[in-house]
Amino acid sequence: MPDEPGSLHRAAEIIKKYKGNINRIQFDRRIDPGTVFYEVTASEDDYRKITEDLAGIGYLQTSLKSLDFLKFCVYLPHQPGALHEFLGYITSAGANIALIDFDDNGRHPDRLTVSLNLEQSREIDRLLDQLKSRYRLEIVEYDKTGKHLDDTVFYVRYAQEVRELIGESEDAFLLSFLADTNHIAQELMDRGCNPHQVFDSVLATGRTLNTTFGNNFYASVQRFAITSDITLYCFQPPCGGSVFLIRTPKELVMIDTGYGIYHTDVMAMVARYGMGGMKNLSRIIVTHADADHCGAAGHFSVPVFMHKNTLEIIRTNNRAYGSRSQGSVLEEFYTKMINLFSQFAIPSDIHCFSRPTSVMRGIFPVIGTVTIGGLELDVLDGLGGHTCGQVFLYSKTHGLLFAADSVINFGSLTKERADYSSLAAFLVTSVNVDSERARQERVALIALAEETDRSLASSGRRCLICGGHGAVSVLENRKLVPAGDLERYEAGTKG
Template identity: 60%
Template structure:
């Protein structure tokens, strides 16, 4: 929309005329003075009519063309009308002037420095050829990435940055995604957050995931020999949750899968470590529905065992589904965003744990019992503090406990992982859908671990806690301590000391 008095009123008049009821509007001149977001409810045929009229007056944005930023010096004759004639060329090219500088008392009295935003490379070439035929020029900068665009077209700039993260998305999809992002900006601004900080956290989330794949991938690895036949590996990926792999004589079983975006790197790492290509994995246990724990499940041939609530959250595409905060727009849009950035590929072949019976372990219902590489586990149902449907695995016989995101050694996280995790905390205000229940779970799990002894060599008799993030640890009197040494893996160097 044009940044001028009456523009908003004119748009509202069109919607009113067709009985459109505005359910949401967001405009912030500090962010983008030319973009207004509307949500409108109206009778079916009226929707097309509103769109048509808004498009006719140039108000409806249906494309997000790639813009370029061009800066150059142009030497104009020092006479009346020279600047007017020059601007005729830029106007004809539909170029938006972001910066212009000229002072006849300065060091270069015949030189004008100009920065332009332009819609496509063909227009840039045509404009430059036309200007060069009339004026001496020097090109100072030509940027097509969106980094240097004028912030008065912020959402177009944001769209170009998003394209570098998610690839070539269709215009309609990208416009819808920008609408969702704007909605969480609106919500967080009401909570006192800086809108530009919101955008930065969104972009940093996607950029971190993209930059830590391929040759940027790394992983911190712990190896725990359960017995002579079975080894447990913990893989701390660059962003998000851990992957656990039981490597036994007759089978491999995975607990959580990490993000889908890391799948190719994980298989490459497995092969480099002599763990195969994933084809030996017979089952995947999914602790909960967050993308960093189940988001690569569909890329393996093995069936995935999960809680009914986990399957429902995946279906609803809302991590807060089944909780008191399931109507939160922050949770819903964050789920959409992280699933998109992380290339969410949830399990296809699913086996659900049975409903809870009467048996309890501490405060947790026992859903099922299963054997993994001849180790007996109880499947415990959480209270839904972190997420509805989250489960824990507990082996009383060996003293091994998988506590998902309810209990983990936060102190073992690297600064990079803490920084990445902080983006989710910022964007949804808390990663726990019910903080009170999350505290109950954490306390009960810590007490259960403290009351359990382990028969695993090197554990010192203490229960081994395999949290959803951070190092596999034991709980001592003064807090967590690593249960095993940690090695760093990179594609270039393989497994080596950190």
């Protein structure tokens, strides 16, 4: 919309004319002085008329054209009308002036500095040809990436930065993504947050993932001998949840997969540890639906086991499904955003655990059993604190507790991993869809680990707490302490 009095009223008048109901409106000059978001309910016919009339007055944005940035100095003659004539060339090129600076009492009394945003590079060429034939010209900066566009075209610049993360996308998809981002910015602004921090956090999430795969991939690795022929591996990628592999002489079982964007790197890493090709991988167990725990599952052709509500979260693309936060705009957007940036791959061969039985482990019903060689793990149904459908895996005999995201040794996280995790916490305000139930889960899981430690005391063994993030740990004076040794794996180095 033009930044002038009456613009909002004019648009609202058109919407009212065709009986549209405005469900949401958001405009903030601090973000972008020329963009307003409306969400409107109307019949299909009235919606068509509304969009036609808005387009007719130049208000409706249906595309996101890439803008080029040009900054230059031009030397104008000291005569009446010189600036007016120069600006005529700018207007005819359809350029938007982001900056103009001139003072005949300054150090350069003949020099005018101008920054422009233009839609097409050929328009820049045509404009420069016109100006060069008339004025002395010095090009200061020419940028086609959108990095130097100012906030008069904030959403265009933001869209170009999103394109850099996900590749070329249809304008309709990007416009929808911008609207969703604007919606969570509006929500977080109502809670006192700076809108630019919202957009920066979204981009930082994507950029961190994009700069930590391939040659930049690394991981922290732990190995534990559970029995004489069963080995547990924990791989902590740069971002997101840990990947666990349980290796026996006859098979491999994966518990959680990490992000889809890391799949190739994880495969190369496990090959370094003697599991090349993972030809013995028999199945995958998913603890919950967050992309950093199951986002790579679709890259494997083995059965994937999960809770039925985890399947529903994947189907609805909303991590708050089945919780009191189900209608949260923040949760729904975050799920879509992280699945997009992390290249979520949906598995095709999904099997759901059975209903709760009468058997309990603490406060948790047992909903299945996973047998891996001589190791039996009970599948425990969570309370839905972190996400609905999160499960835990437990063996009292072998001292193993896979606690997913309900028990995490935060002190073992590197600064880089902690900083990345804080982005999600900011964007959804809490990574748990039900904080009270999440607290109950954590207390009960710690109690289960303490009970297991007591039962194993005579053998000198401890309960290994395999949290969804951070180091596999044991309890020391009710505090989580990393167990065993941590190795560092780096892509491109020889093991």
